[in-house]
Amino acid sequence: MAIKLDNSQTDLPVLKPFNYSPAGQPGDLQFSRWLAEVPPHGFIGLLLLACLWPVIAAAQSNFTTTQAFEALWRWMPFLLTKGFLLNVVVSFLTMLIGTIAGILLGLGQISPINWLRRSCWFITQLFRNSPWLVLLFIVMLAFPFEIQIGDTIIPIPDWMKAVFGLSLPIMANIAEVVRGGVQSVSTGQWEAAESLAYTRQQTLWMIILPQCFKRMIPPWMNWYAILTMATPLISLLGVEEIITLSRQAMESEDNHPELLMPFFGFSLVIFFIYCYPIARLTMKLEKRFNVKG
Amino acid sequence: MTTHNWTPDQPLISIRDVHKSFGDLEVLKGITLDVRQGEVICIIGPSGSGKSTLIRCINALNPINSGSIKVEGQEVNDPKLDKLALRKKVGMVFQQYNLFPHKTALENIMMAPVKVLNEPVDEVEQRARKLMKRVNLIGKEDAYPGELSGGQQQRVAIARSLAMNPDVILFDEVTAALDPETVNEVLLAIKDLAQDGMTCILVTHEMGFAREVADHIYFTDRGVIVEHGPPATFFTEASDPRTQEFLSQIL
Ligand SMILES: Nc1ncnc2c1ncn2[C@@H]1O[C@H](COP(=O)(O)OP(=O)(O)OP(=O)(O)O)[C@@H](O)[C@H]1O
Ligand SMILES: [Mg+2]
Numbered sequence: 154m155a156i157k158l159d160n161s162q163t164d165l166p167v168l169k170p171f172n173y174s175p176a177g178q179p180g181d182l183q184f185s186r187w188l189a190e191v192p193p194h195g196f197i198g199l200l201l202l203a204c205l206w207p208v209i210a211a212a213q214s215n216f217t218t219t220q221a222f223e224a225l226w227r228w229m230p231f232l233l234t235k236g237f238l239l240n241v242v243v244s245f246l247t248m249l250i251g252t253i254a255g256i257l258l259g260l261g262q263i264s265p266i267n268w269l270r271r272s273c274w275f276i277t278q279l280f281r282n283s284p285w286l287v288l289l290f291i292v293m294l295a296f297p298f299e300i301q302i303g304d305t306i307i308p309i310p311d312w313m314k315a316v317f318g319l320s321l322p323i324m325a326n327i328a329e330v331v332r333g334g335v336q337s338v339s340t341g342q343w344e345a346a347e348s349l350a351y352t353r354q355q356t357l358w359m360i361i362l363p364q365c366f367k368r369m370i371p372p373w374m375n376w377y378a379i380l381t382m383a384t385p386l387i388s389l390l391g392v393e394e395i396i397t398l399s400r401q402a403m404e405s406e407d408n409h410p411e412l413l414m415p416f417f418g419f420s421l422v423i424f425f426i427y428c429y430p431i432a433r434l435t436m437k438l439e440k441r442f443n444v445k446g
Numbered sequence: 447m448t449t450h451n452w453t454p455d456q457p458l459i460s461i462r463d464v465h466k467s468f469g470d471l472e473v474l475k476g477i478t479l480d481v482r483q484g485e486v487i488c489i490i491g492p493s494g495s496g497k498s499t500l501i502r503c504i505n506a507l508n509p510i511n512s513g514s515i516k517v518e519g520q521e522v523n524d525p526k527l528d529k530l531a532l533r534k535k536v537g538m539v540f541q542q543y544n545l546f547p548h549k550t551a552l553e554n555i556m557m558a559p560v561k562v563l564n565e566p567v568d569e570v571e572q573r574a575r576k577l578m579k580r581v582n583l584i585g586k587e588d589a590y591p592g593e594l595s596g597g598q599q600q601r602v603a604i605a606r607s608l609a610m611n612p613d614v615i616l617f618d619e620v621t622a623a624l625d626p627e628t629v630n631e632v633l634l635a636i637k638d639l640a641q642d643g644m645t646c647i648l649v650t651h652e653m654g655f656a657r658e659v660a661d662h663i664y665f666t667d668r669g670v671i672v673e674h675g676p677p678a679t680f681f682t683e684a685s686d687p688r689t690q691e692f693l694s695q696i697l
Contacts, residue, residue, distance in 0.1 A: 341540060341544040344507060344538075344544065345538075345544035345545075345546070345603075347507060347533065348505055348507065348533055348537070349533065349558040349562060349606070349607075350529075350530045350531075350533035350534045350558065350563075350610070351558065351561070352530065359557070359561060364546075364547065
């Protein structure tokens, strides 16, 4: 209680109230919480059930579900090594760029410099509240497909542009995680450091960030899982990730409707297998840091 | 920096007609007081009267609107003020201790001298261990703040402030958040400092303590100093009805 009181007694810019959006709070791990609570057997059972659907719906067709699964089996290595791998690569690179840019943007939001704080806040809100697909299309169309540096022409592949496009909302959300983390440290810590003649930079790096670093990991991982699940969006831009390749594979198998469930179901399972442990770990870390913090 | 010809026979801190507002709320309405070197002054008064605000203005945690605060001749109300230089001279201890929870007691004490004053680590460590002894905390060097009682944390905070070798220390209700059993150990540590000649400005509700250690007591209400005097006369001869009412409630 008394700490709360102290909050109202300072002129530090960090303490200026921000418009908190419920989606932006670092402790908000809705996605991971939901995913971590799915029992794995339940999920797979549901999928198997769904695979029976074409058997009933298209019983008179001469293409059987068994054949569909055989086709999937043949395509599986290709889908994994060419398709899903790209999803993973895109998610890694996006997270890398988004995290670095997001940290800068988040720290910018607590800067004592007025115009910097305001513009960082604006950028964050802009990209955090825009539909991801719109951002993707804008980047796709606005970016040149090659850059010329001197005599060398560097082509920018579509998947690279997709990385930039996805980095924007990730950056904005990581910025919120960073800002929320920094602001979760009591203002008394800033004041104590200030009164000991620490500079602002020293206070931030030696006192504040070490205290909130751990608290920022679970929400950061939460955003990684959300991002990974969102990577199939880039198939709409023609990037050859798992969904694009699945469709191409089905096409070359004559587009039988029986293929639909096995192929897309496979993608679902793969994403689930990849993200489920992340979500579990996120919740575990969240619990641990909360107990200690 | 501006040259100031301060000599120890002048007041260490000289506050003249200080006004401070938060938005429309005027919290300090013309405060004037002097603190001489080695003096211990206590500021008392009802909640919300601006005591914390006043002492936070002295180390520039709060900027003032008008008036003058001079610390060793250096004007605090100056846009060109070197805040860091000021804060090296003025220590502060908070009601909520505000120790750095990710550092041990010893590290809490050592950090600022090492990182801010750039003093050699082993020298600082020696000094820090001596300070731990001085505040009666031998054996707690490697404990984290979370493992210490409130009274112990507050004594670490006092030692942390002392490690910077300040010329004056500001104490803002440093016993207000403590369990009654641990109040005394903290008061003893402060008393030890005061008797050692450290200049102290204490905001406190501990009247017995104020009477015992203070050289001068100031009573503030709604942003003005209503009454002040040495403890011998202050408690017995308070003439203003507001002071009398406050004292009758608290004593
Ligand atoms: N940062 C701030 N913004 C706005 N108002 C403030 C701020 N800090 C203090 N105030 C107000 O200024 C007034 C004086 O506060 P201050 O903390 O100095 O009182 P105090 O005498 O220390 O009281 P207490 O004994 O409760 O600590 C109060 O009305 C408080 O609400
Ligand atoms: Mg106060």
